[in-house]
Each structure stands twice: as structure tokens, then as C-alpha cells.
Amino acid sequence: MQVEQNEINGFVIDKFNQYGLEVGKTQGVCPWSSTCRQPKNHKKKCSSYDWERGLGTCHNCNKSYQLHTYERKGATDKEYVRPVDPPKEEFNIPRTKVAEWFETRGISTETLIDLGISEGPEYMPQTGKTENTIKFNYYVGSQLINVKYRDGRKNFKLYKGAEKVFYNINSIIGYDECIITEGEMDVCAFHEAGVKNVISVPNGATLHHNNLDYLDNCIDYFEDKEKIILAVDTDEPGLALRSELVRRLGAEVCFLVDFEKCKDANEYLLKHGKEKLRQTVKKARSYPLENVTTFKDIEGDVTDFVKHGFKPGFQVGLNNFDKIFSTYTGQFITVTGIPSSGKSDFVDQMVVGYNQNYNWKTAFASPENAPNYLHAHKLMRKVWGDMPRREDIGSDKWKEIADHVNDNFFFIDMEKYSLESVLRKGAELVKRKGIKCLVIDPFNKVRDKNASSLDVNLYTMEYLTKIETFAKKYDVLVFIVAHPTKMYKNNEGKIEEPNMYNIKGGGEWYDASYHGLLVHRDYVLKNTKVKVLKVKFQNLGENGAECFFTWEPRSGRFVPDQIAEAIEEPMPWE
Numbered sequence: 001m002q003v004e005q006n007e008i009n010g011f012v013i014d015k016f017n018q019y020g021l022e023v024g025k026t027q028g029v030c031p032w033s034s035t036c037r038q039p040k041n042h043k044k045k046c047s048s049y050d051w052e053r054g055l056g057t058c059h060n061c062n063k064s065y066q067l068h069t070y071e072r073k074g075a076t077d078k079e080y081v082r083p084v085d086p087p088k089e090e091f092n093i094p095r096t097k098v099a100e101w102f103e104t105r106g107i108s109t110e111t112l113i114d115l116g117i118s119e120g121p122e123y124m125p126q127t128g129k130t131e132n133t134i135k136f137n138y139y140v141g142s143q144l145i146n147v148k149y150r151d152g153r154k155n156f157k158l159y160k161g162a163e164k165v166f167y168n169i170n171s172i173i174g175y176d177e178c179i180i181t182e183g184e185m186d187v188c189a190f191h192e193a194g195v196k197n198v199i200s201v202p203n204g205a206t207l208h209h210n211n212l213d214y215l216d217n218c219i220d221y222f223e224d225k226e227k228i229i230l231a232v233d234t235d236e237p238g239l240a241l242r243s244e245l246v247r248r249l250g251a252e253v254c255f256l257v258d259f260e261k262c263k264d265a266n267e268y269l270l271k272h273g274k275e276k277l278r279q280t281v282k283k284a285r286s287y288p289l290e291n292v293t294t295f296k297d298i299e300g301d302v303t304d305f306v307k308h309g310f311k312p313g314f315q316v317g318l319n320n321f322d323k324i325f326s327t328y329t330g331q332f333i334t335v336t337g338i339p340s341s342g343k344s345d346f347v348d349q350m351v352v353g354y355n356q357n358y359n360w361k362t363a364f365a366s367p368e369n370a371p372n373y374l375h376a377h378k379l380m381r382k383v384w385g386d387m388p389r390r391e392d393i394g395s396d397k398w399k400e401i402a403d404h405v406n407d408n409f410f411f412i413d414m415e416k417y418s419l420e421s422v423l424r425k426g427a428e429l430v431k432r433k434g435i436k437c438l439v440i441d442p443f444n445k446v447r448d449k450n451a452s453s454l455d456v457n458l459y460t461m462e463y464l465t466k467i468e469t470f471a472k473k474y475d476v477l478v479f480i481v482a483h484p485t486k487m488y489k490n491n492e493g494k495i496e497e498p499n500m501y502n503i504k505g506g507g508e509w510y511d512a513s514y515h516g517l518l519v520h521r522d523y524v525l526k527n528t529k530v531k532v533l534k535v536k537f538q539n540l541g542e543n544g545a546e547c548f549f550t551w552e553p554r555s556g557r558f559v560p561d562q563i564a565e566a567i568e569e570p571m572p573w574e
Contacts, residue, residue, distance in 0.1 A: 008054045011070040011173050014142060018069050021056075025049060030058035031065065054174040064196050070173050072141040073220045081161030083147045086135060090118035098134055106269045107188045115168065115191060126155040136184040138167055138202070148184065148202065158202060164214040167200040169221060177227035179257075179281060180245060182238055186231065186265035193274040195281055198231075205232065205241035211359045212434050213407070215248055219432050222249060229284045231257040233264050239300070246287055247475050248431055255284040310539040314477075316353030320560040324545035325532050329436060331514035332467050332478035334533075336503055338487060338495055341521045342528050342551065342558075344369060344441050345378070347479050349558050351437050352382045354477075355408050360436035363429045365412040365422040367445040372411045378556050380405050387554040410435065419448040419463065423470045430474045438470075441481035444504070460505030464512040482509065500533050510534060515541070526550070528558060 007013060017023055019031035027045040046060040054067045091113070098119045099109050118135040131151040138146035146162040158164070168187050172178035179198040181187055182205055190198040202214050222228065228249055232238040246254045257280045262268040269277050288294070295302070304311070313326025327333065337343045344366070351362040369375040381387055384401050392398050410433060412425050422440065429435045440446050448463045464480075471478045484502035487495050497520050500510040510516065516533035528549045535541035549558035 008052075008068070008070070008174055011073050013054075013068045014071045015069040017067060019065075019067070021049065021067065024051070030060065031056070064194070066171070066174055066196075070141060070170065072143065078163075080145075080163040081159065083144055083159045083162055085144050086118045086120060086137065086147075090120040090135065091116070098132075102188070105185065105188075105266055107185075107192055107266075111188055111192045115188065117188075122149045122151075122157075124149065124151050124155050124157060126157075127151065127153065131155075136167060138162075138165055138169075140165055140169055146202065163217060164202045166214055166218050166221075167202060169199055169218055172197045172199060172221060172225075176225060177229065178222075178225055179229045179231050181265055182232040182241065183264065183266075189265040189269040189277065190231075190281075192269065193277040195278060201232075201241065205237035212244060212248060215245075216433055225253060227255055228253050229255045229257055229281060231259075231265055231280070234259060235263070243475070244434070248434055250431070251287045254287040256287060257281065257284050310537070313540040314354060314358060316350045317357050318349070318353065318547075318549075318558065318560050320547035320549075321530060324547060325515070325517070325535065325541040327477060327515060327540060329477045330472045330475045331536070332464075332471050332480060333515040333517060334500060334503075334509055334513040335479060335481050335517045335519060336484055336498055336500060336533075337519040337521075338484065338498060341519050343481050343519045345551070345556065346517075346519045346528070346530060346558060347439055347441065347481060348378060348382060348556075350479070351409075351439065352379065354437060356383075358436075359408075360477075361408045361410070361434055362437040362439060363410045363412055363426055363433075363435045364439045364441065365414075365417060365425075365446055366439060366441040367417055368442060372413060375411065376405060376409070379409055381554070381556040385555050385557065417446045419446055419466060420450055422446055423466065426470065426476070427474060430476065435476065437477045437479065439479045439481070440467075441479070443480050443482050456505050457508050460508040461512060464508065468512070480513075497531070 021031065022028050026049055028047055028049060029045065030047045047056050047058045049056050049067065051067065055064060056067055057064045096119060099112065102109070102112060116137050116139065118137060120133065120135055121130050122133045122135070123129070124131045124133070131153075133149040133151050136148040136150070137144055138148070145165050147159045148167070149157050149159075166180075167184050175197040177197065179190060179195065181190070181198060181200045184200050187198050187200045190196075201212075228245075230242050230245055232242050232245075242256070257265075259265070259268045259280065262271055265277065265280075268280065311328075313328055315322040315326050335343050335347055351360070354360040355362065364375065366375065380401055383404055384397075388398060388401075410429055412422055412429075414421060419440075422438075426435070426438045443463070448459065448466065451459045451462045467478055467480065470476065482503045484498035485504040486502045487498060490496050497518060499518065500513065500516045501507060503509045510533075513534060514536045518529070518531040518533050520529045520531065521527075522529065528551055529546055530549065531546040532541050532543055535543055547560065549560050551557075552559050
């Protein structure tokens with residue numbers, strides 16, 4: 001049998017046969033528990049070895065383990081601060097108060113040693129002094145990437161400036177399934193129960209702010225997974241985290257653990273024991289089928305609706321606009337207006353607002369915004385709130401804003417745009433970067449080459465149906481910028497404000513769109529009007545309502561209900 005391997009599932013092997021087992025043998029001793037090797041406690045050959053997958057399983061102690069160690073996969077090109085490996089004495093915790101505390105949580109010292117948990121002093125900003133802390137050490141390959149500190153008052157902090165990754169990420173290599181939890185203690189609980197292929201998010205769950213940048217850094221680890229079991233907390237933030245993980249990883253591979261009335265895995269371990277905790281993994285149910293919904297799937301939503309009514313929509317942070325318009329994700333907004341009216345600029349303002357309020361990331365398919373560096377400059381100004389000067393280049397502020405734009409806004413750059421290629425790239429960006437918004441600007445430059453009809457109305461309906469399907473499947477908010485094709489002048493010779501029926505395809509735009517917005521610039525009054533042309537759900541806005549803005553030239557921001565003072569200073573391109 002050929003067992004000498006350089007890599008497994010795309011992971012380069014760092015140390016082959018880390019336990020010094022009999023290479024090539026399919027059966028042998030368990031490297032984890034000495035009791036398994038004793039004749040009185042079953043036969044000597046108690047473990048099975050799968051050298052091709054790099055996994056071993058003990059049939060006595062029910063433990064699984066990796067035969068090798070691996071180098072990092074999918075390393076980021078960003079620069080992060082690296083913590084220093086703790087001194088060896090910090091890992092010597094079997095008879096400390098920390099070990100005693102873990103025992104009260106059902107966690108043995110053997111598990112602490114297996115997971116490389118240490119103990120030592122660390123300054124905690126919450127108390128303003130150095131505390132004795134538990135150190136959850138985040139390794140990727142053999143490198144210490146991050147550390148989470150926990151003191152006796154349940155204060156937490158991550159190592160400042162370090163990269164965010166999943167805790168215990170090395171443990172899932174070689175397995176075709178893995179478990180994702182919400183905290184390091186839950187990893188300990190599953191490990192204690194003999195389930196080793198388990199990881200945790202580094203910073204828990206936060207309602208509406210699950211950025212998942214750690215998933216961006218570790219997405220390659222999930223490429224070979226046929227089953228991803230989500231074992232997060234059952235509170236509202238935990239459920240929000242679960243939804244975002246499903247959106248990023250794909251509902252078809254996600255399964256859900258039922259902790260019954262327990263909050264998390266550690267509580268379940270304490271209440272029901274190791275064997276029943278293992279059973280929760282075996283009994284994990286598949287995520288609700290796409291296009292099939294049962295009452296149980298939505299009972300929580302029904303209950304919430306009975307208690308609180310409609311959920312509030314998401315807002316961009318412009319007071320006058322927020323009063324007349326909000327939205328949900330999984331929908332699309334049609335934005336229209338005559339040429340040079342500020343449509344694209346206002347859409348930029350909206351996605352920057354969603355980013356600032358909810359940490360949403362955006363991808364742009366914007367042929368008319370080329371070249372990309374000018375579009376990036378516009379976004380940079382909006383985030384900055386000012387026009388960066390030459391002397392700002394390379395400053396701390398410049399680096400901060402540049403990093404923010406780099407991490408949150410992505411430009412789909414194609415020689416020839418098509419709707420199919422844009423949506424395909426959008427789906428990839430959902431998985432790898434977690435985008436929540438997709439901008440198509442303008443729609444007529446992103447053609448649907450696979451449309452079955454040349455009839456303009458049918459073509460439009462097919463186009464918008466594909467947009468809607470994408471938005472719902474990935475829970476993304478899509479913006480479609482659409483130029484009107486019919487423009488008329490009034491008796492005074494001014495171009496009348498267009499509506500959604502003035503877009504090529506006519507009534508299909510109004511019927512199919514969840515929302516419609518008009519952006520209209522008045523060059524005489526020097527203001528910009530935004531009008532709600534349609535809201536599908538009346539709790540999200542007011543049809544026909546409008547608000548006014550002044551465009552501030554240095555920041556490129558729309559300032560509501562007031563005249564912004566324009567700084568009489570030449571622009572860089574003047």
C-alpha cells in the first residue's frame with residue numbers, strides 16, 4: 001500500500017505519522033489512551049488507520065485523530081501581528097485553579113492538554129490591570145496565529161492586531177465533515193465527548209454584525225466538506241450567526257444540532273453527559289430544503305411576528321431618507337433617473353451606509369464606473385468624509401481607510417459582462433468574502449445572453465427573475481441601475497422626471513421590482529431629489545415620498561436637508 005504522501009485534500013503534510021505508528025498497517029494501537037493498549041482492556045490492536053485520508057479511529061475509547069500535521073492552506077496576504085508562543089510552564093496546568101474550574105464545566109485536564117490551552121498573566125482592559133487568564137491558543141498549522149484571553153470575571157479579549165481564524169482549525173483536515181460552534185468551551189465539550197473535528201468562531205455572535213472575516217481567511221478548509229454541522233447557541237444572535245454561516249457555506253451541506261432546552265454544547269455535556277452529546281452530532285438534521293418550507297422551519301418567525309409585528313427594515317443612515325425608505329435583504333432595488341442625475345453616486349452612498357451600519361460588504365459590476373481606481377477613490381471619499389490630499393498618502397488615516405475599502409468593497413472586472421458571469425462571480429464572493437450587496441450598473445451593459453426570448457418584455461422578466469432568484473438564494477440585496485429610454489420635456493423645456501415605466505421593458509420593471517427609487521438632480525436649485533417609486537411592503541416605506549440632498553463635492557456625500565458649504569478648492573483632476 002502506498003502511504004508516503006506529500007499532501008491530503010490540498011493540505012501539505014508538515015509532519016508525516018506524528019505518533020510513530022506502524023506505517024502501512026490498517027490496524028494498530030491507539031496513540032491517545034494508554035489504557036487501550038493494556039491486554040486486560042481489550043485487544044492490543046484497537047485502532048483503525050486510514051492513511052489515504054490521514055485519519056485514525058480507536059474502537060475502544062471512541063476517539064478519532066489525525067495521523068499527520070499539516071501546513072497552512074489559503075494564507076492571507078495581509079500583514080498581521082503574531083503572538084509569541086507561551087512559555088512551556090504555562091501549559092502545565094493539571095493541578096491549578098484553572099484546571100479545577102474546567103472540571104466544574106465537565107472538561108478534563110487531558111482535553112486541556114490536547115487542545116493546547118494554557119494559563120498565564122495578561123493585561124485586561126475591562127479591569128484595567130493584569131489578571132491570571134485562560135489562554136485559548138489559535139494555531140494554524142504549527143504557527144500560533146491568535147490568542148483569546150479569559151479572566152475570572154468572564155472578560156474576553158483577542159490578541160491585538162492578530163489575524164482572526166477559527167479556533168482549532170487544524171482539527172478538521174482530512175474529515176469529510178466538521179462541527180462549527182460559537183465558543184472555545186463548546187469545542188472543549190465536544191472534544192471531551194470524543195468528537196475531535198470541531199472548531200469555533202473566534203468572536204461569538206452579534207446580531208446584524210456577523211462579518212465573518214475569519215471565514216474569509218479559512219474558506220479553503222471547507223472545500224472538501226460534505227457535511228458541516230452547525231452547533232451554535234440557540235439565542236437570537238446565535239441563530240443570526242447560523243443563518244450567515246448557511247448563506248456562506250451553502251444550505252446543501254449544512255446540518256443543525258438540536259441541544260433541546262440547553263443553550264450550547266457545554267451546558268448539554270453537563271446535563272446529559274458525553275454519549276448523548278456525541279449522539280447530537282449523529283442526529284443532526286439537514287438544513288430546511290430549498291423551496292420547501294414547513295411550519296416548524298418558520299415557527300420562530302411566526303412567533304416573533306405575533307409578538308412584535310413586522311421586523312424593521314435596514315436603513316442607510318440618512319435621516320430624511322430613512323423616514324421614507326428601508327429594505328430587507330433577499331430583494332432587489334431598481335434605481336432610475338436621467339443621465340448624470342447621480343444614480344450611481346447615490347447607490348454608492350447607500351452601500352457605504354449599509355456597511356457603516358451593519359458591516360455589509362458590496363460587490364460592483366459597474367462597467368460605466370470604470371476605471372476601477374476612480375470608483376475606489378469615490379468610495380474612499382465617502383468613507384473618509386473628505387477628499388484625501390497628496391500629503392495624506394501613506395498616513396495612518398490613509399492606511400485605515402484603504403484597508404477598509406479593500407476589505408469591504410469588491411469590483412467585478414470583466415472584458416465582457418454578462419448576467420450569468422456576474423451572478424456566478426457574485427455567488428463566489430458570497431462564499432469567499434461574505435458580500436451582502438451586489439450592484440449592477442447599468443443593467444443594459446450586463447446582458448442576459450441566455451435569455452430565451454427577444455421580446456423586450458419577456459426578456460426583462462427573465463432578467464429580473466434571475467436577479468430575484470440570486471437575491472433570495474444568497475440573501476443578498478441587489479441594486480439595478482437602469483437608464484430610462486423615454487424622456488420627455490415639459491412646457492418649460494425641462495426634462496420631466498422619469499418613472500419605472502420609462503425604462504426599456506416598461507411595466508415589467510414596476511411589477512417585478514421589490515423597490516424602485518428615482519434619483520433626480522436639479523441643476524438650477526443645486527439639489528438632488530430621491531423619490532420612492534415603489535415599496536413592495538408598506539412597512540418599509542412610503543410610495544411617492546421624496547427627500548432632498550445637497551451633494552458635498554469634497555466627500556462626495558449626499559447631505560440631507562441642508563446646504564453643505566462647498567470648499568472653494570480645486571479638485572485633484574482640475
